[in-house]
Amino acid sequence: MLVALAVPVVLTASERHRLKKMAYGHKTPHQARQRATIVLLAARGCSNARIAAQTRMHVDTVRTWRGRFAAGGLPALADRRRSGRPPSFTTLQLAEVKVLACQLPAETGTPLSRWSCPELAREVVARAIAPAMSASTVRRWLKADAIKPWQYRSWIFIRDPDFQAKAARVLDLYARTFDGEPLGEDEYVISSDEKTSIQARCRCHPTLAPGQARAMRVSHEYQRGGALAYLAAYDVHRAKVFGRCEQKTGIAPFMNLVTQVMTTEPYASAKRVFWIVDNGSSHRGKKAINRLTTAFPNAAMVHTPVHASWTNQIEIFFSIVQRKVVSPNDFTNLTQVRDRLRAFEDRYNATAQPFQWRFTTSDLDDLLATLDRHTLDRQQESSVALAA
Known part of the structure; x- marks a missing residue:
């Protein structure tokens, strides 16, 4: 009786190195790890039966992968191409589903604001595009082209005819230039605005501190303790904040903030202090410019373009205040709101660095x-x- 001898396996140093990485790598797929182990043991002269016993695989499996490697090397350890199951849907159906996903539901007469995968699957069947389709199939098709009809982003079109000139003036000031000339050491840039309606929400139950595997807990029910406006001016290059709380916004509260800043050094004796503001009612138009320069001749007001508050750096500071001071809103009264805002200003000014405006x-x-x-x-x- 003739016994078939195991196919001899001889490895180069490079092949041995790659096979060891496959056999012992933590991220190697299980099948690739098994195949690499078979080849490494075969290269040591182990018989197929011994390898099968050691790896707990069938001897036919060991014989197959040993033979494939001997015939084709490392590339032969990969799965061969297979025809697979015939596709359930045609390319035309796939294209029709993607076209439907890229249309607004209202345009197709469907009473929805946005498509979801289950709704699209239901609509595909209703339109007889396919006799049946699952939401997971729709999701997989849309993912291939990064189509996400359930998401949306709001936008606003540029309406200011002088958008480029106004925005460029603000951006130049951030880069310490104005009208093509660099700013001097005694010239400063202030970014200013108002954060309206900061409420004092008195929670009906005390807020619970976080603990192990437990987040901070804030009662949903609250009583209103009033609201105030927080006005702030931010020195763009010195990272210094000046703030004040007022009952409401308006021309007088804004000028109070201007006076607070412009009567302190180094702004009181500065050559020029540029005030970057948006187009809010308290500092809009030529009248606001004249009002500022009449009160403080060394102050110059620079307006951002209409609907372009993102060019005003004070909005970044207000977002920090919202995250670190206001939310979650749990104050007993407005006095506590004022005290915390003032204390946060001192804390911020002690360590702040200018924003890296790019x-x-x-x-x-x-x-x-x-x-x-x-x-x-x-x-x-x-x-x-x-x-x-």
Whole structure:
């Protein structure tokens, strides 16, 4: 009786190194680890029966992978291409589902604001695109093209005709230039705005501190203890904040903030102090500019473009206040709100560094050029649609 001899396996140093990484790697798939182990044991001269006993695999499995490696090397350890199950859906059906997902439900007569995968699967069946389809199939198809119809982002189009000039002036001030000239050591840039309606919500039950495997707990029920406005001015390059609390916003509260800053050094004796503000009612237009320069001749008001508060750095500070001071809102009265805001100013000024503002006038030009291209493309699409 003839006994088939095991196929001899000889490894190069490189192959041995790669096989060891496959056999002992923590992230190696289980099947690849098994195959690498078979080859390494075969290279030591072990018989198929011994390898099967040691790896707890069938001897036919050991013989198969030993033979494949001997014939084809490392690439032969990968799975061979298989035909697989015939596809359940055609490429046309796949395309129709993606087209449907890229349409607003209202345009198709469906009473929905956004598509979800279950709703799309239901609509596919209702439109007879396919006799049946699961939400997981829709989700897998959409994921391939990163289509997410259940998400949305709001946007606002540029309406200010002088957007580029106004935004560039603000960005230049952040870079310590104005009208093409660098700012001097005695010139400062202040970013200012109001954070309205900070409420004192008196919780009906005490807030519970966090513990092991437990987050802070805040009672949902509360009583209103009033609201106040927080006005703040932020020195962009010195990272210093001046704030004050008022009963409401308006021209007088804003000028109180200006007086608070401009009567302290180094601003009182500065050559120029630029005040960057948005187009709120308390500091809007030419009258606000004249009012500021009349009260303080060395102050200059610079307006951000309309609907472009993101160019005002004070909004970054207000977001910090919202996260670290206001939320979760649990105050007994407005006095406690005022005290905490004042204490936070001192804490912030003790350690603050200027914000690393990276959006420059060059980035602004690139952004506007991109918007112009999108606008032109949309106009051309509209023209083609009307012609058709």
